[in-house]
Amino acid sequence: MAKRISTQEKILNAAEALFAEQGFEQTSLRQITTEAEVNLASVNYHFGSKKSLIQAVMARYLEVFMPSLQTELEQLAATGNFTTREVFNCFRKPLSDMGQVRKHGPTLFLSLLGFAYAEIQGHLRRYTMEHFGDVIALLLETLHQANPQLSPVDMFWRLHFVLGATVFAQVSGPALREIAAADFGEAVAADQVIDRLIPFLAGGVDATTDTPVAQ
Template sequence: MSQADTVTRILDSAEQLFAEKGFAETSLRMITTRAKVNLAAVNYHFGSKKELIQAVFARFLTPFTLKLSKELDAVVAIKRDPDFRDVLGVLASTMLTGVAPNDHYNKLSVFMRLLGLAYTQAQGHLRRFLYENYAEVYGRFIGYLKLAHPDLSSEAIFWRLHFAIGAAVFTMSSIEVLRSMAQTDTGIDTSVEQVMAQLIPFLAAALEQEA
Protein backbone atom coordinates (compact mmCIF):
# COMPACT_ATOMS: atom_id res chain seq x y z
CA MET A 1 0.00 0.00 0.00
CA SER A 2 1.39 3.41 -1.00
CA GLN A 3 1.63 6.26 1.47
CA ALA A 4 -1.09 8.12 -0.46
CA ASP A 5 -3.39 5.11 -0.15
CA THR A 6 -2.67 4.89 3.56
CA VAL A 7 -3.49 8.57 4.09
CA THR A 8 -6.73 8.24 2.12
CA ARG A 9 -7.82 5.18 4.09
CA ILE A 10 -7.11 6.90 7.39
CA LEU A 11 -8.98 10.06 6.35
CA ASP A 12 -11.94 8.08 4.98
CA SER A 13 -12.21 6.04 8.17
CA ALA A 14 -11.80 9.05 10.45
CA GLU A 15 -14.39 11.05 8.51
CA GLN A 16 -16.96 8.23 8.69
CA LEU A 17 -16.38 7.51 12.37
CA PHE A 18 -16.35 11.16 13.43
CA ALA A 19 -19.65 11.70 11.58
CA GLU A 20 -21.19 8.56 13.09
CA LYS A 21 -19.95 8.81 16.67
CA GLY A 22 -18.51 12.28 17.26
CA PHE A 23 -14.97 13.48 17.84
CA ALA A 24 -14.68 12.70 21.55
CA GLU A 25 -16.25 9.25 21.20
CA THR A 26 -14.00 8.15 18.34
CA SER A 27 -10.61 6.79 19.38
CA LEU A 28 -7.54 6.47 17.21
CA ARG A 29 -7.76 2.72 17.77
CA MET A 30 -11.22 2.67 16.21
CA ILE A 31 -9.90 4.59 13.22
CA THR A 32 -6.89 2.34 12.69
CA THR A 33 -9.05 -0.75 12.97
CA ARG A 34 -11.45 0.46 10.29
CA ALA A 35 -8.63 1.72 8.07
CA LYS A 36 -6.66 -1.52 8.58
CA VAL A 37 -3.48 0.35 9.47
CA ASN A 38 -1.39 0.53 12.63
CA LEU A 39 -1.28 3.42 15.07
CA ALA A 40 2.22 4.34 13.93
CA ALA A 41 0.82 5.19 10.49
CA VAL A 42 -1.60 7.73 12.01
CA ASN A 43 1.14 9.27 14.13
CA TYR A 44 3.51 9.41 11.15
CA HIS A 45 1.10 11.08 8.74
CA PHE A 46 -0.88 13.28 11.14
CA GLY A 47 0.92 13.49 14.47
CA SER A 48 -2.14 13.57 16.71
CA LYS A 49 -5.90 13.15 16.81
CA LYS A 50 -6.37 16.94 16.73
CA GLU A 51 -4.32 17.22 13.56
CA LEU A 52 -6.27 14.33 12.04
CA ILE A 53 -9.55 16.15 12.77
CA GLN A 54 -8.13 19.25 11.09
CA ALA A 55 -7.03 17.21 8.07
CA VAL A 56 -10.53 15.77 7.69
CA PHE A 57 -11.94 19.32 7.51
CA ALA A 58 -9.17 20.55 5.23
CA ARG A 59 -9.80 17.77 2.72
CA PHE A 60 -13.25 19.24 2.08
CA LEU A 61 -12.74 22.92 2.82
CA THR A 62 -9.54 23.62 0.89
CA PRO A 63 -10.89 22.66 -2.55
CA PHE A 64 -14.31 24.06 -1.64
CA THR A 65 -13.01 27.51 -0.68
CA LEU A 66 -10.73 27.64 -3.73
CA LYS A 67 -13.69 26.88 -5.97
CA LEU A 68 -15.89 29.35 -4.11
CA SER A 69 -13.33 32.14 -4.51
CA LYS A 70 -13.05 31.48 -8.25
CA GLU A 71 -16.83 31.48 -8.64
CA LEU A 72 -17.11 34.75 -6.70
CA ASP A 73 -14.40 36.29 -8.88
CA ALA A 74 -16.36 35.26 -11.97
CA VAL A 75 -19.54 36.91 -10.64
CA VAL A 76 -17.67 40.10 -9.69
CA ALA A 77 -16.14 40.25 -13.19
CA ILE A 78 -19.64 40.32 -14.66
CA LYS A 79 -21.40 42.31 -11.95
CA ARG A 80 -18.94 44.56 -10.16
CA ASP A 81 -21.12 44.98 -7.07
CA PRO A 82 -23.05 41.72 -6.64
CA ASP A 83 -25.85 41.87 -4.11
CA PHE A 84 -25.86 39.48 -1.19
CA ARG A 85 -28.33 37.12 -2.83
CA ASP A 86 -25.92 36.77 -5.74
CA VAL A 87 -23.27 35.74 -3.22
CA LEU A 88 -25.58 33.21 -1.57
CA GLY A 89 -26.40 31.85 -5.01
CA VAL A 90 -22.71 31.31 -5.71
CA LEU A 91 -22.33 29.57 -2.34
CA ALA A 92 -25.26 27.29 -3.12
CA SER A 93 -24.07 26.42 -6.62
CA THR A 94 -20.58 25.67 -5.33
CA MET A 95 -22.02 23.34 -2.72
CA LEU A 96 -24.20 21.62 -5.33
CA THR A 97 -21.49 21.11 -7.90
CA GLY A 98 -19.44 19.51 -5.17
CA VAL A 99 -15.74 19.08 -4.64
CA ALA A 100 -15.65 15.27 -4.62
CA PRO A 101 -15.56 13.44 -7.97
CA ASN A 102 -18.32 10.99 -7.04
CA ASP A 103 -21.35 11.04 -4.76
CA HIS A 104 -20.71 14.66 -3.77
CA TYR A 105 -24.12 15.06 -2.13
CA ASN A 106 -23.21 12.34 0.34
CA LYS A 107 -19.82 13.99 0.85
CA LEU A 108 -21.53 17.30 1.55
CA SER A 109 -24.01 15.71 3.93
CA VAL A 110 -21.22 14.03 5.90
CA PHE A 111 -19.22 17.25 6.06
CA MET A 112 -22.22 19.20 7.32
CA ARG A 113 -22.68 16.64 10.09
CA LEU A 114 -19.05 17.17 11.02
CA LEU A 115 -19.55 20.93 10.98
CA GLY A 116 -22.50 20.54 13.31
CA LEU A 117 -20.35 18.46 15.66
CA ALA A 118 -17.70 21.17 15.63
CA TYR A 119 -20.31 23.45 17.19
CA THR A 120 -21.72 20.98 19.70
CA GLN A 121 -18.48 19.41 20.89
CA ALA A 122 -15.67 21.51 22.37
CA GLN A 123 -13.06 21.74 19.62
CA GLY A 124 -11.22 25.00 20.24
CA HIS A 125 -8.25 23.86 18.18
CA LEU A 126 -10.55 23.37 15.18
CA ARG A 127 -11.95 26.88 15.37
CA ARG A 128 -8.39 28.26 15.45
CA PHE A 129 -7.44 26.05 12.51
CA LEU A 130 -10.43 27.19 10.46
CA TYR A 131 -9.75 30.85 11.23
CA GLU A 132 -6.06 30.59 10.37
CA ASN A 133 -6.70 28.83 7.04
CA TYR A 134 -10.05 30.07 5.78
CA ALA A 135 -10.54 33.53 7.29
CA GLU A 136 -10.00 35.26 3.95
CA VAL A 137 -12.96 33.59 2.25
CA TYR A 138 -15.09 33.91 5.39
CA GLY A 139 -14.20 37.60 5.60
CA ARG A 140 -15.10 38.10 1.96
CA PHE A 141 -18.53 36.58 2.57
CA ILE A 142 -19.11 38.81 5.61
CA GLY A 143 -17.90 41.80 3.61
CA TYR A 144 -20.63 41.34 1.03
CA LEU A 145 -23.23 41.14 3.79
CA LYS A 146 -21.93 44.34 5.40
CA LEU A 147 -21.80 46.08 2.04
CA ALA A 148 -25.43 45.19 1.36
CA HIS A 149 -26.57 46.11 4.88
CA PRO A 150 -24.14 48.60 6.49
CA ASP A 151 -26.64 49.25 9.28
CA LEU A 152 -26.16 45.76 10.74
CA SER A 153 -24.03 45.66 13.88
CA SER A 154 -21.27 43.09 14.37
CA GLU A 155 -23.42 41.47 17.04
CA ALA A 156 -26.38 41.14 14.68
CA ILE A 157 -24.18 39.70 11.96
CA PHE A 158 -22.68 37.17 14.37
CA TRP A 159 -26.02 35.82 15.53
CA ARG A 160 -27.71 35.87 12.16
CA LEU A 161 -24.79 34.11 10.54
CA HIS A 162 -24.71 31.35 13.15
CA PHE A 163 -28.47 30.90 13.08
CA ALA A 164 -28.16 30.57 9.29
CA ILE A 165 -25.34 28.05 9.65
CA GLY A 166 -27.50 26.07 12.04
CA ALA A 167 -30.35 25.92 9.52
CA ALA A 168 -27.99 24.95 6.70
CA VAL A 169 -26.26 22.27 8.79
CA PHE A 170 -29.57 20.73 9.84
CA THR A 171 -30.94 20.76 6.31
CA MET A 172 -27.91 19.51 4.40
CA SER A 173 -26.75 16.96 6.98
CA SER A 174 -30.23 15.40 7.00
CA ILE A 175 -31.01 15.93 3.33
CA GLU A 176 -32.06 12.37 2.48
CA VAL A 177 -34.25 12.05 5.57
CA LEU A 178 -35.91 15.40 4.81
CA ARG A 179 -36.49 14.42 1.18
CA SER A 180 -38.11 11.19 2.33
CA MET A 181 -40.30 13.08 4.82
CA ALA A 182 -41.32 15.55 2.12
CA GLN A 183 -42.25 12.67 -0.19
CA THR A 184 -44.43 11.14 2.53
CA ASP A 185 -46.05 14.38 3.68
CA THR A 186 -46.52 16.16 0.35
CA GLY A 187 -46.30 13.41 -2.25
CA ILE A 188 -43.59 15.38 -4.06
CA ASP A 189 -40.17 13.95 -4.85
CA THR A 190 -37.95 16.94 -4.10
CA SER A 191 -34.42 16.95 -5.53
CA VAL A 192 -31.40 18.22 -3.63
CA GLU A 193 -31.28 21.17 -6.02
CA GLN A 194 -34.92 22.01 -5.26
CA VAL A 195 -34.26 21.84 -1.52
CA MET A 196 -31.35 24.23 -1.93
CA ALA A 197 -33.49 26.54 -4.08
CA GLN A 198 -35.87 26.87 -1.14
CA LEU A 199 -33.16 27.09 1.52
CA ILE A 200 -31.23 29.99 -0.03
CA PRO A 201 -34.13 32.54 -0.04
CA PHE A 202 -34.92 31.51 3.54
CA LEU A 203 -31.32 32.16 4.62
CA ALA A 204 -31.19 35.41 2.67
CA ALA A 205 -34.35 36.67 4.35
CA ALA A 206 -33.00 35.75 7.79
CA LEU A 207 -29.62 37.38 7.18
CA GLU A 208 -30.94 40.52 5.48
CA GLN A 209 -33.96 41.42 7.61
CA GLU A 210 -33.99 45.00 8.84
CA ALA A 211 -32.23 45.65 12.13
Protein backbone atom coordinates (compact mmCIF):
# COMPACT_ATOMS: atom_id res chain seq x y z
CA MET A 1 0.00 0.00 0.00
CA ALA A 2 1.40 3.37 -1.02
CA LYS A 3 2.37 5.74 1.78
CA ARG A 4 -0.11 8.58 2.15
CA ILE A 5 1.55 11.96 1.73
CA SER A 6 0.48 14.65 4.18
CA THR A 7 -0.73 18.06 3.03
CA GLN A 8 2.38 19.64 4.53
CA GLU A 9 4.66 17.31 2.58
CA LYS A 10 2.72 17.90 -0.64
CA ILE A 11 3.28 21.62 -0.24
CA LEU A 12 6.99 21.16 0.53
CA ASN A 13 7.52 18.88 -2.47
CA ALA A 14 5.69 21.22 -4.84
CA ALA A 15 7.47 24.29 -3.51
CA GLU A 16 10.87 22.62 -3.74
CA ALA A 17 10.38 21.61 -7.38
CA LEU A 18 9.14 25.06 -8.41
CA PHE A 19 11.77 26.96 -6.40
CA ALA A 20 14.58 24.85 -7.88
CA GLU A 21 13.27 25.38 -11.41
CA GLN A 22 12.34 29.07 -11.45
CA GLY A 23 13.60 30.59 -8.21
CA PHE A 24 11.91 31.90 -5.11
CA GLU A 25 10.83 35.30 -6.38
CA GLN A 26 9.23 33.99 -9.58
CA THR A 27 7.25 31.30 -7.79
CA SER A 28 3.89 32.32 -6.36
CA LEU A 29 1.99 30.62 -3.58
CA ARG A 30 -0.84 30.02 -6.02
CA GLN A 31 1.52 28.09 -8.32
CA ILE A 32 2.64 26.00 -5.37
CA THR A 33 -0.87 25.19 -4.18
CA THR A 34 -1.96 24.36 -7.73
CA GLU A 35 0.99 21.99 -8.13
CA ALA A 36 0.36 20.45 -4.70
CA GLU A 37 -3.39 20.24 -5.33
CA VAL A 38 -4.23 21.91 -2.03
CA ASN A 39 -6.01 25.15 -1.18
CA LEU A 40 -4.19 28.41 -0.52
CA ALA A 41 -5.21 28.47 3.13
CA SER A 42 -3.16 25.29 3.67
CA VAL A 43 0.10 27.19 3.18
CA ASN A 44 -0.83 29.77 5.78
CA TYR A 45 -2.00 27.06 8.17
CA HIS A 46 1.13 24.89 7.92
CA PHE A 47 3.82 27.53 7.32
CA GLY A 48 2.41 30.98 8.00
CA SER A 49 4.21 32.79 5.19
CA LYS A 50 6.15 32.28 1.98
CA LYS A 51 9.42 33.04 3.77
CA SER A 52 8.70 30.36 6.35
CA LEU A 53 7.89 27.92 3.54
CA ILE A 54 11.20 28.72 1.83
CA GLN A 55 13.03 28.09 5.10
CA ALA A 56 11.20 24.79 5.58
CA VAL A 57 12.18 23.64 2.08
CA MET A 58 15.84 24.47 2.73
CA ALA A 59 15.73 22.98 6.23
CA ARG A 60 15.07 19.51 4.82
CA TYR A 61 18.48 19.67 3.19
CA LEU A 62 20.41 21.76 5.70
CA GLU A 63 19.43 19.53 8.63
CA VAL A 64 21.20 16.65 6.87
CA PHE A 65 23.96 18.57 5.10
CA MET A 66 25.29 20.70 7.95
CA PRO A 67 25.80 18.00 10.62
CA SER A 68 27.52 15.81 8.03
CA LEU A 69 29.79 18.69 6.98
CA GLN A 70 30.56 19.48 10.61
CA THR A 71 31.69 15.90 11.23
CA GLU A 72 33.95 15.93 8.17
CA LEU A 73 35.48 19.31 9.06
CA GLU A 74 36.09 18.36 12.69
CA GLN A 75 37.90 15.20 11.63
CA LEU A 76 40.06 17.22 9.24
CA ALA A 77 40.74 19.99 11.76
CA ALA A 78 41.94 17.39 14.27
CA THR A 79 44.86 16.56 11.95
CA GLY A 80 46.18 20.09 12.47
CA ASN A 81 47.63 20.42 8.98
CA PHE A 82 45.61 20.38 5.77
CA THR A 83 45.19 21.95 2.35
CA THR A 84 42.34 23.79 0.69
CA ARG A 85 41.67 20.75 -1.46
CA GLU A 86 41.28 18.62 1.65
CA VAL A 87 38.81 21.16 3.06
CA PHE A 88 36.74 20.97 -0.11
CA ASN A 89 36.92 17.18 -0.05
CA CYS A 90 34.93 17.44 3.19
CA PHE A 91 31.92 18.40 1.05
CA ARG A 92 31.84 15.10 -0.84
CA LYS A 93 29.90 13.06 1.70
CA PRO A 94 27.49 15.84 2.74
CA LEU A 95 26.59 16.46 -0.91
CA SER A 96 26.18 12.75 -1.51
CA ASP A 97 23.92 12.57 1.54
CA MET A 98 21.53 14.96 -0.22
CA GLY A 99 20.49 12.01 -2.35
CA GLN A 100 18.93 10.52 0.78
CA VAL A 101 16.74 13.59 1.20
CA ARG A 102 15.32 13.58 -2.31
CA LYS A 103 15.97 11.99 -5.67
CA HIS A 104 18.49 14.23 -7.46
CA GLY A 105 19.07 15.82 -4.06
CA PRO A 106 22.54 17.29 -4.71
CA THR A 107 21.35 19.09 -7.85
CA LEU A 108 18.16 20.34 -6.21
CA PHE A 109 20.00 21.54 -3.11
CA LEU A 110 22.64 23.48 -5.04
CA SER A 111 20.04 24.95 -7.38
CA LEU A 112 18.07 26.20 -4.38
CA LEU A 113 21.26 27.53 -2.82
CA GLY A 114 22.15 29.34 -6.03
CA PHE A 115 18.77 31.07 -6.18
CA ALA A 116 19.05 31.97 -2.49
CA TYR A 117 22.22 33.95 -3.19
CA ALA A 118 21.24 35.31 -6.60
CA GLU A 119 17.94 36.66 -5.28
CA ILE A 120 19.44 37.91 -2.00
CA GLN A 121 17.16 35.93 0.29
CA GLY A 122 18.45 37.60 3.45
CA HIS A 123 16.01 35.74 5.69
CA LEU A 124 17.59 32.44 4.58
CA ARG A 125 21.04 33.69 5.51
CA ARG A 126 19.75 34.68 8.94
CA TYR A 127 18.00 31.32 9.32
CA THR A 128 21.16 29.44 8.35
CA MET A 129 23.38 31.44 10.70
CA GLU A 130 20.90 31.06 13.56
CA HIS A 131 20.68 27.28 13.23
CA PHE A 132 24.06 26.34 11.72
CA GLY A 133 26.33 29.29 12.47
CA ASP A 134 28.82 27.08 14.30
CA VAL A 135 29.32 24.96 11.18
CA ILE A 136 29.82 28.04 8.99
CA ALA A 137 32.33 29.38 11.51
CA LEU A 138 34.21 26.07 11.48
CA LEU A 139 34.33 26.08 7.68
CA LEU A 140 35.71 29.62 7.58
CA GLU A 141 38.23 28.80 10.29
CA THR A 142 39.58 25.77 8.43
CA LEU A 143 39.77 27.67 5.14
CA HIS A 144 41.61 30.56 6.79
CA GLN A 145 43.97 28.09 8.43
CA ALA A 146 44.69 26.57 5.02
CA ASN A 147 45.09 30.07 3.51
CA PRO A 148 46.50 32.43 6.15
CA GLN A 149 47.73 34.74 3.39
CA LEU A 150 44.19 35.72 2.38
CA SER A 151 42.36 38.67 3.88
CA PRO A 152 38.75 38.21 5.02
CA VAL A 153 37.51 40.20 2.03
CA ASP A 154 39.53 38.06 -0.41
CA MET A 155 38.12 34.93 1.23
CA PHE A 156 34.60 36.36 0.94
CA TRP A 157 34.92 36.87 -2.81
CA ARG A 158 36.65 33.58 -3.48
CA LEU A 159 34.10 31.55 -1.55
CA HIS A 160 31.30 33.11 -3.55
CA PHE A 161 33.17 32.33 -6.78
CA VAL A 162 33.46 28.76 -5.47
CA LEU A 163 29.72 28.64 -4.85
CA GLY A 164 28.95 29.94 -8.34
CA ALA A 165 31.23 27.42 -10.05
CA THR A 166 29.87 24.57 -7.93
CA VAL A 167 26.23 25.40 -8.61
CA PHE A 168 26.91 25.65 -12.35
CA ALA A 169 28.87 22.40 -12.48
CA GLN A 170 26.23 20.49 -10.52
CA VAL A 171 23.11 21.91 -12.17
CA SER A 172 24.62 21.73 -15.67
CA GLY A 173 26.38 18.43 -14.97
CA PRO A 174 24.16 16.19 -17.14
CA ALA A 175 24.54 18.50 -20.16
CA LEU A 176 28.30 18.83 -19.62
CA ARG A 177 28.69 15.06 -19.39
CA GLU A 178 26.75 14.63 -22.65
CA ILE A 179 29.01 17.16 -24.38
CA ALA A 180 32.13 15.43 -23.04
CA ALA A 181 30.84 12.09 -24.33
CA ALA A 182 29.96 13.50 -27.76
CA ASP A 183 33.07 15.64 -28.31
CA PHE A 184 35.74 13.60 -26.55
CA GLY A 185 34.30 10.10 -26.32
CA GLU A 186 34.59 10.32 -22.54
CA ALA A 187 31.94 8.76 -20.33
CA VAL A 188 31.91 10.78 -17.11
CA ALA A 189 29.97 9.79 -13.99
CA ALA A 190 28.53 12.45 -11.70
CA ASP A 191 31.15 11.86 -8.99
CA GLN A 192 33.91 12.25 -11.59
CA VAL A 193 32.68 15.78 -12.25
CA ILE A 194 33.37 16.49 -8.58
CA ASP A 195 36.83 14.95 -9.02
CA ARG A 196 37.52 17.54 -11.72
CA LEU A 197 35.83 20.39 -9.89
CA ILE A 198 37.57 20.25 -6.52
CA PRO A 199 41.15 20.84 -7.79
CA PHE A 200 39.83 23.78 -9.84
CA LEU A 201 38.09 25.30 -6.82
CA ALA A 202 41.08 24.78 -4.56
CA GLY A 203 43.41 26.32 -7.14
CA GLY A 204 41.22 29.39 -7.34
CA VAL A 205 41.14 29.91 -3.59
CA ASP A 206 44.88 29.25 -3.25
CA ALA A 207 45.86 31.61 -6.09
CA THR A 208 48.06 34.59 -5.31
CA THR A 209 46.37 37.98 -5.22
CA ASP A 210 47.36 41.57 -5.90
CA THR A 211 44.84 42.79 -3.35
CA PRO A 212 46.63 44.13 -0.24
CA VAL A 213 46.14 41.91 2.76
CA ALA A 214 44.18 43.64 5.52
CA GLN A 215 46.25 44.23 8.65
